[in-house]
Every structure is written in structure tokens, then in C-alpha cells.
Amino acid sequence: MIKIYSTLNYYGDDGWYYDKLSSANACGVYGIRINLCKFSDDKAYDVIQRVISIRNKVNKNIRIVIDIPYPNNKDRILDMNFSGIVKNNEIYHIIADQKLSRQQNLICVEQINSGLHKVGEILIYGDGEGGFEIIAVDGDRITVKALGTFEIGKTKSINLELIKCKVNAWKKTLTIEEPLDFLLSFVESADDVIELHKYIQNGGKVISKVETLKAMDNIEDIVKVSDGVLVARGDLGLCDSVGLYDNFNTIVNVCKKHNKTVLCATDILLSHTNLYIPSRSDIMDISHIISKGCKGIVLNNVNWDYEKTVCYINKIEQRYS
Template sequence: MMRRTKIIATVGPACSTSEQITALANAGADVLRINCSHQSTQQISELIDRIRSVAPSVAILVDIQGPKHRYIGSEQMLHSGALITFALSDIGLSTTTDAREQGIEVGHRVLLNDGRLEVVIEKVGRDSIEVRVVQGGALKPGKGVNMPDTEVTDDLLTAKDRSDIAVARAKAVEVVALSFVQKPQDIEQVRELVGSNVMVVAKIERPQALERISEICAVSDGVMAARGDLGVELPFEVVPAAQHKIARTALTQGVISICATEMLESMTTSTRPTRAEVADVTGAVRDGFDAVMLSGETAVGIDPPHAVEVMARICEAAEKEVVLPNLFADTNPMRAGVTASASALAKRMSADVLLSLTFTGHSALLLAACRPTAPIVAITPSEVVARQMRLVWGLYPVVAERASDLDEAIASALTAARKQQLIGPGNTVVICASRSNPRSNADTIWLHTER
């Protein structure tokens, strides 16, 4: 059985050598993530080169840190009901702009130490805020600061972020993920910096982004349910519903979706996941996410390749019990006309494989968005496109030259799929390609029985 749900593994101290990166790829990682929060710009550049040299077919995702706010004041004990004054600089906000101009208002909550402490703003000064402590406790420097009610107007990108994006563009990585997105304009800003050949994924970790999920999907190549900060800024009991909303909105609009954060967290120190973690990954598969992500489990875990293997086993088992609805075709009948028909034909014929001939990957993406019951073998002449498709649900990219004559192109595509053992004797194959122009959307469907 071909696994449909893709796996992203984070590269870190536990898996950053050439041998360890190769082991991750061999274990089943489709995409390798570089977390810019823990790497200098120079280290990011070197790591990209290392990944390319030992795992050239794997996609690279560069996760931009963004303006993570942290408490940098002195250590203190917050007592419930007490009034406290914070300078804006204490909570990582700009002091050159008036607090009100940064969107800060009376009644807004400030969450500290990953939501363990909570205060509410009662007075807003130019460069300080007075807050009432709702949930007290010890506050230490370096702890995270979240402001779920405030649409922060700080620059989305730090100087380091811009340097990291420049490296990602120069090294032609496949994906850049953007942290703390609040609105569609944030994605458009980064797309101008990264160029048109790199996919941009919006990390949904703020309530403001969740409220605008449809608009953000419309300008993004994908979205990530980043449940770490999202689980701080939202009440924890509504995070599963938010996760489901992110996945289904992405499915409806035909963009990539990723589920992230603490999916197999116990495997950072254990060789076996908890039953709750298995259920969590299974839930993400049932939600229809394109990919599930490992963070600390591989970056600093005791056995990164084993964590990838376990994730793959859970996904494969979950997929046996899941048939996803074709929300994309129902919502986009014109865009999905041919690919939805190919998907429906494959289901009626109990086809073994869908074969997509694609230059840019666009037709294959449309086919995957229909969530067909058969795996999709996507034939492309571009190694860059093939790597990008490693992130997409159900797609198995194969790099092969494309003949100008369509009959020859189909014959060579079938040959390429055979060489990779993706089709075999007796297989029913639904072929989807463009007869009018090799670079246009698919417009024709063929039915092939492999002899």
C-alpha cells in the first residue's frame, strides 16, 4: 500500500550529519524541515547544501522564526488580583511606537509562559501597560508572550528572517513557512521576497489568522495548523475544532495543509508512542491533512529514523479506514472539472493508479485536491517540481523527459512508472493529461490496462 499522508521531519542536533539525514529519508521522510529559530543564517545555508548532497529527491522546508515575543524583564512572582506595570520592552514589543498604535487596548489579554500565566490590560500608556493578574505564578525571563486579542502591528519579519528568506531563495528550497501570520497581506509580503518558484505556507497560530483562514488560503500555497502557539492563544478545548477547520478549508480551496506540534512528543525520549499520540495522528489523517510533522521527536529525539517509521505506520493504518470527501470539486467545479472526473472514474473502475503528466505540477495538485481513492503517480521533467510534490497528499513524483508528441509522452510516462515499480501487470491505470498544450491544465482522460 502506498502511504498518502506525507511526513515532515525536523532536522536538528540529533539528525544533522549526512548519515543521519540519509537515515531520515530512508525511513520515509518526504520533507526535511529546518527550524530557523535554532539555526544561524550561515548554518541554514550549510544545512540546505548538506541535505541536497545526500537526499536530493527530498523537499526542504525552511520555517521562518518570525517576531516571537518573549519576556525580558526581571524575574518576579505574579499574585492573582495584583496590578502590575510592564514596559513594552519587557514583553518584546516596540518602544518607538505608541502602544495604542500597535493595536493594544484595555481589556486585551496577555498570556505568559505558554499560557500558564494570564493578565488583562487595564491601562495603556505610550510605552507601558498596566495589567491585572488573573492567573498568577512565577515569571522568569525568556518565557513566551502571547497576545491573543491583539492584532500586533509590528513588522512581521525581523532582520534575521529576511536574511534567512534570502538564503532560502538563493538555494532554491521548495517551501518557506511563515510564522505568526495574521492576514493575507503577510503572505503577499513574503512572496515578493521569496519569488514565484518557492511555495509559501502560512502557519496558523493566531486567532486573527483562523478568522481569516479562507482569505489566507486564497493567497498561500498551503497552511499549517501550528498547534503550539495556537493552543496557547485559543482555549485548549477548541483546538481540535480549529485543526479540523484549517484542514477542511484547505481541502475546499485546493491548497496544501500540514498538521504540526507534539504529534509524537513522547518519542523524544521513548521508543514507543502513547495511545493518545496514535489517536492524534490518526485524527489528522481523518481530517485530510496533506502532511503531518515531527519536531522535537526528530530534532532532538533519541531515535529520529524510528520516529519517522512509527509515524508512517500510524498513517498507513489510519488511511485504510478513511475515504475523504471531494470538497474541492464540489466548491470549484470549473477548476476541478477534468481532474474530478478522472478521480471519479478511478473510483468506479477500482483503478490501481492515477497517472498525471504535468510540467509545473499544477494538474497533479488539482488531482490530489480531489482526494481520489487511487494513488497518483505524477510524471514531470522537473526535479524541482518533483520535490515540491513530495509535500502533497497522495502524489508520487517521478522525473522523466516529456516528449512533444502526446502518445509518445504517455508511453514514456508508463515506462517511467514501471521502472519505479509503481505500476505492474494487470493494473488499471487512469491517465490524465493535456492534449491541447503540454503546459496547460489536464483536458483529457485515458483508461489503460497494464499487460
């Protein structure tokens, strides 16, 4: 039977955790994914221990999966000197200097490595809400032309570059004695996976998240050293939206070749949160995921009607697997 994971992206008090875990457990959810992207090691350690404690009261068999945000290839927007509405074909300047000048249309981000970028390159905003075409690169300033009209904000990012974090920044989290599994974000080589294995003290599995075209170039080596692979369609689709279908099938085929588990994530049955019957595109999507042999599905919305969604996935599985 396919394993269904729920995501905890928001964090509340113990009562909130208990309600979410109880609801997921009652409907047969296999595991809980905890996303660490907004936390320090100390805070993450505290959150995980709380979830473990409450999980043990609900059902000790619920698997806890820790999503390690390593590395990150997005630069968060820190500030801007305009309303936030980007207008189609207008010129904007992306800078790393937080002291905004009076020049029009400045967007300040965390950091810039101009040597990585070239004229004609497309930079994606957020989850694909909009984009920019690079028209000039000058030191620590990138000049771009807007591709479409869209709104930007300080809570989202622009796909600029790969910023390597150190796995040992999560040293405390990685030594939790409870058996945990780990999702490793933005894996690009077998060495990334091997490095994480060095720090894990509890025998946990490492599931590599494939999210970049560089990872696709090294997919065979990555799969060999991983316990499983998660097809992270969000960022992978931003890298190559037209090739997402082929990349998905390649990952699945390589995992089958090496007898490794494949999981799939990003916007799965998202329409089912507010529709009794999912959108037809969602139905086709989940049918394809299951028929290709994926063994796990990660739901990325905390507000699921678990009973309805799990029931629907099980029906699709009975038909196509």
C-alpha cells in the same frame, strides 16, 4: 503516503548535521524544516547552504523547508526585578523601559503599544505556562494580575502584539538557487503570502502557517493564494484553546475545497520521545490528524527516535486513511 518533516531548531557542526540528516533519511523522513527565528539573513543563508551541502551527500531528494519568522506577535522578556517566580493574584507591571526602577514586580519587554490593549484582556506567557489579566493600561506601562503561579525567564515571551517584520529582511535567503519551500509564520491575510511570492527566485512553494484568529477570519482568501497550509496549533491554541478543534477542522475543510495540502504541527507524538507506546491522548491526536486528511506532519523535537516514530505514524495511516 503522509509526508513527515523533522525540525532543526539547534545548530551544530557539520558532523551533527550529517548525523541528523542520515538518521531522518534512513527512516523515510520526507523533509527538513529549518527554523530561522534566531538568525539574521546572513547567518540563515550560511546555515541553509551548509544543510543543502550535507543533504546532497545524504539524499538529494530530502525536501528543505525554510520557516520564515514573519511577523512575530510576542515580546521577549529582557529583564525583571524579582526572582522570576510569578505568584498567583499578585500585581505586576510590564514596561518597555530597560532601566528598571525600584518599584516592585517589574517585567521589561522589547516594546509595548498600549493602544492595542484593554482592561480584562488575557496575556499568555510562553507556550501557555501561565498568564496575566490586564487591570490597567497607562501609556507605556501595562499593569496585570497573575493567573496562577509559574516561573518566567528571559528566553521566553509574553503574547503582547503583532510586530510586522519585512519579508525583504530575508532577501539573501529568499534568492538561494536551490529549490526550497517556505513556511510563512503568522500569516493574517492573502497580501502577506502575495508579498513573499514576489521575492522567491527559485520556484519554491509558500505554505502559510495559520496561527491567529485574524487568519481564521481570512482563511478562505489565504488558502486561495497559498500552495499549502500548516495548522500551527501552538500559537493558534494560545489564541483560542477551546476553539482549536473547530479551527483545525475549518482549515482542513477549506483546503479540501480548494485542493490545497494541509500540514499539521506542534507537539505531535511528543510522548513518543520517552515512551515505547505514546500517551493515549497522543494516539487519539495523531489518529484524528490523519483521518481528517492531513498530508504532512511536522515533528518539532530534534531528539526523535525516527524509526520508532515514523513506523508508528505509518501504522496509524494504514488504519485510518
